[in-house]
Amino acid sequence: MKYQGIAGLAVLLAGCSVNIDDAADERPQTANSRPVAAGVTSPEQRLPTDVRRTTIIVRDIEKSLALYRDVIGLEINYDTEVTTSGVALPAGEPGARARLVLLNANDPWVGWIGLMEWVDPAIPADDYPTRMGPGDVVIVLNTDDVETRCEAAKSVPGVTFTAEPRLQVYPGRDGAEDIRVVGCNFFDPDGILIELNQILE
Known part of the structure; x- marks a missing residue:
């Protein structure tokens, strides 16, 4: 299916064209008092906004899928061609065609990656980055077997490592125990820095 013009692309990139309150009952719910991370509990009342998705404009979508789908383990839930206006999303020329792929992790509503x-x-494409500065992005992903997946990421064309898997310790929230993760860092095929980690018990 193709979406034409500004309105169609806006619907695609927003990920949802319905009012948040109308959709609340359709989304997975979390018990209000259940901790979702050390020192973090779900809000007593729903907040007005969910962080749905990060969409990356990529050089070669197949190379990106080799990383995000094949190595990291995300699942494709949407793959189509769109015609873009060049206005609502200020990229490309009016009437240009783009391929849009959406991938999800375990949550069917939040935390998606778009390519x-x-x-x-x-x-x-601009030059491939080697350092980061204001306006750049770090995507933090938690996985089940960080050493195996970090090693597999090295075989993806265009991936550049900045740090091998190692233990990282962060202070706990509100006096809780330290947060311990093992993780690696690398630039994806388009220069987005990925921190791929595994939280230790």
Whole structure:
């Protein structure tokens, strides 16, 4: 299915065209008092906003899928071609075609990754980054077997490591025990920095 023009693309990139209150009953719920991380509990009342998705404009969507789907283990739930306006999303030319792939982790509503590649005409890519600064993005992902997945990421073309798997210790919230994770860091094929970690008990 193709979505034409500004309105269609806005619906796609928003991920949902319904009012948040109308959709609340359709989303997975968490017990109000159940901790979701050390020192963190679910809000007593629903907040007005969910962080649905991060969409990455990519050079080569197949290379990106080799990382996000095949190595990290996310699942494709949407794969289509869209015609873009170049206005609502200020990229590409008016009428250009792009492929949009959405991937989810365990939650069917939040925490998705979107991949978008302009295919006709393509968007020229900037130089691949080696350092980060203001405006850059770090995506933190938690996985089940960090050492195996970090090692597998090295075989994906375009992935550049900045740190091998190692123990990282962060102070706990509100006097809770320290937060201990094992994780690696690398640039994905488009220069987005990924922190892939595993929380230790």
